[in-house]
Amino acid sequence: MLTHLSLKHFAVVEEAELAFGPGLTVISGETGAGKSLLVDALGLLSGLRADSGVVRHGAERAEVVGEFTLADVPAARDWLLAAELDEDGEASCLLRRVVRADGGSRAWVNGRPVTIGQLAELAGLLVEIHGQHEHQALMARHSQLALLDAYGRTGAERAAVATAAGRWGGLLDERDRLTAQGDVSDRVEWLEHQHAELERETLEPGSVEQLLADHRRQAHAADLIDACEGVFARLGGDDGGSVTRELRRLRGELQRVVEHEPRLQEVDGMLDTAAIQLDEALTLLDRIRADLDLDPSQFERIEQRLGRLHDLARKHRVAPEELHAQRERIAVELEQLRGAGQRLEALDAEIAAATSDWQAAADALGKKRRAAAGALADATTALIAELGMGGGRFDIAIEATGQARPDPQGAERVEFLVAANPGQPARALRKVASGGELSRISLAIEVAALGLDTVPTMVFDEVDSGIGGGVAEIVGQKLRALGASRQVLCVTHLPQVAAQGHAHYRVSKAASDGVTQSQVRLLDPKQRQEELARMLGGVELTREARAAAKRLLSDVG
Template sequence: MLNHLTLKDFAVVSASELAFGQGLTAVSGETGAGKSLIVDALLWLTGTRADAGIVRHGAERAELAAEFGLHDAPDAAAWLRDNDLDDADGCQLRRVIRADGGSRAWINGRPATLAQLSELGGLLVEIHGQHEHQALLERGHQLGLLDAFGQHEPRLAEVRTLAQAWAELDREITEISRAGDVADRIGYLEHQLGELGKENLEVSDIDEMLGAHRRQSHAASLLSGYDLALTRLAGDDGLSVTRGLRQVAGELARHVDAEPRLAEIVSLFESAEIQLAEAASSLERLRDDLDLDPQHLQQLESRMARLHDLARKHRVPLNELAHRRDAITAELDALRHASERSDSLFAEREAAGQRWQAAAEKLSAARIATAKRIGKAVSALMGELGMAGGVFAVELTPQDSPKPHVLGAERCEFLVSANPGQPPRALRKVASGGELARISLAIEVAALGLDSVPTMIFDEVDTGIGGAVAEVVGQKLRTLGKTRQVLCVTHLPQVAAQGHHHFQVNKAVNGSATYSAVSVLDDKARIEELARMLGGVEITKETRANAKQMLGKAQSA
């Protein structure tokens, strides 16, 4: 639900901050005052391409921001989570459009693309009116609305799952078929695997080989280093390090009675003597283990050369040769079983197609029944909305592709005939903006807001009507407001009186500049605005009484 809308330097609005509530909100004002600015602002906030003309004259940029609650928008909340743009239980859209035509957008304070704004905006706001941005004109949305009206989701989910399973089997068959005659490939891979199989390629063995090679390569210097260290430790070229430590410890021990703290130092020397003895023993073992063997070194170098040749041939590091061997083994197994797998896949695909067909037929039967119900309901509402004799119908036609489709076996097209005797035409081809808006309203009322979009906006849905029809339009909008948040831009008092809330847009001229401001009306101000909408140049006492009666009747219903 839309909670707040903030406008700054937008068209003729210098600055405005609006709070919205549940139910139906009516927006009215003098002709040319800018009643549709709220609609325009939400269009820009939901992905419409930037136009420098919306920046107020003399300003550097226009700034727009909207805050939505997500308690009634689970699809939008899921989208935000999937795109790592979620922020608690709310959603903020912000857009800045510069006077040079450039723009930037943010979702919950993080930079966003227009595509992201549009995708998310479609889950938050649905706009109906005399413009091209109407979701109801899109055939995909029409099919979704039909399924929502008939509560087909369980059947549709089954069809979608089966179509995806069929597509996966078909993709695997295509990949096998693309490979063609694999005999040459099998022979080539077997040769490669034979070469790799002659060597021990495990990472631990290769590391051990490299270590052995390093030791053999440096055997002479290592032996020299071992001997020198042992000689010095043993004292063969002078005083033994161990003996020197023992002498120092003994000398200091004679003074412990005089200075007890020397005992700890003497202990450290004794520990050092023990560690030196252990070090000397370890050095002796290393020296004894080291075998200066030129033949072994040559064998290690030969093996290293073979491994490096294999690594260059397969374009992998030494420690990935085992992975390459395993990959070749897996590919060989797949190729050897390709023919057998292909026969199995064809059978599986055929069975999957039959399962999809059965599920799709059940969905098609449900859609046919639902199409009749929604057609009858909307046709009846069209009569109430001033299009007596008008007909609404849902046309179901086969999908273009014979393959199993995730949306079922048919496409959907909404058809309307606004006047008796005229053949129904596609809703997207209806010329009259006013008729299109009222038909959209009839569809939404008939569906009782079954689509998941929480906020619906109707811009000038009352164009070309008046009197009793206008009152019915207002009543239908109020009914829709029981299940969805509804905003309606209107010039008719019969519609405005039905609103749970009422905004008024006023235009004023200050010198050479024109400004528009939006204000929230209380009951007294609403009566004055309804009287203005009812009356002419002069508002009389009778007009105000009529407005008061109209408002009271609407609010008590």
């Protein structure tokens, strides 16, 4: 939902801050005051082409900022997350567009620069504009299909179709990969040779590391033996200069005088611990020395094996420690290639089954779509008549896509068709010429669908063009009804429509220092009654106009 809209140096608006709430918000003003500028501003935030004409005369740039809450738009939250434009813990997002006086423009989402395409994609999830312009969301056939599916509540059927199409595509890709390999007998023979070479070596995890450690030990065996024997002799040898003998002598000296200084007992305990550690070190040192042996033949065998491993590692372009994993990869590929023929035969059957599954799911989806199309067409046709287009007809054409590949969207596409007057053939909604009729038809569709499309904010520009009296009141009532499930903004020149709003903005213009400026003001109840009286009676606000305005507001309640 749109919560705030900020304009700066935009057309004839120097600066404006607008707050919006749920329900129906109406925007009125005198002809030429610029009441449709708010729609134009939202259009810029929706990614429309920038025009230097929107920059206020004398300013360097125009700026539009819109803040939207995301609590009711999970698709927008997902989009922001995927694009890494989300704000942690934030339940809203900020869209900003700047247009320079030379016509260039830039866009930001949550303070980070984005392309105009990205801005349009995100805005398409947040706001939908219905008016006398070609950028209306309902003109796009994919939006029409989405609205029909929402009306028919086909979520489960669409998911089944998409799943079946995805499985079919995956199987087809697998078959293409296997087919592209051609005759694999030569590669199988080559891989078997490589695998046999690796099988002749011990490559289990840890074995190569152990071999390298054995090689280092044998290469330095003489130095290790000399070091171990030298240290053992100095620590625990039989000669009087060994550390063990010296430690025993020192403890004896302390024990002769310990009775005169009790703290020496603690020193003796420390030396006793050191003696135990020394004995353990001597035992381990003796064991290590016993394991060391100068064996040239063993060293040669280790070097030969290590050389073979290095040769294999260079051949396979991996480290010696990775040869085991390389052998496993070759084994897996061999298994796959050996079974390629059988897998190809199985794939043909699986692809046929997946095609059948998709067709069944698509048939179920198509059946539900056709039922929903009839109901939506009847409801919209009835509303079109209420909105002053008696004899008009709304239809939904459903046609097969004719594609050979299973489509995740189903087996058909839809086109909204409208006959605005009796006896006229139905034409595509996007080709309807009258802007006012187009707006009312869009309103009828949205009301009939009860706002079931996922976009939370709907904007109607001059939806009441060319109507009046009782029809205008019905238009207002329908907009208010739509506001119960969606946020609705409506630019209007009819008091019967304006009276139905939950909130009311007035756009006015005035000249200051020879420059025309527009101001946007949120009306309180008294100001609103005055504005309705102006819309009813013109410049002169008569008692009758004020009384009529009061009645309009009281009738809404």
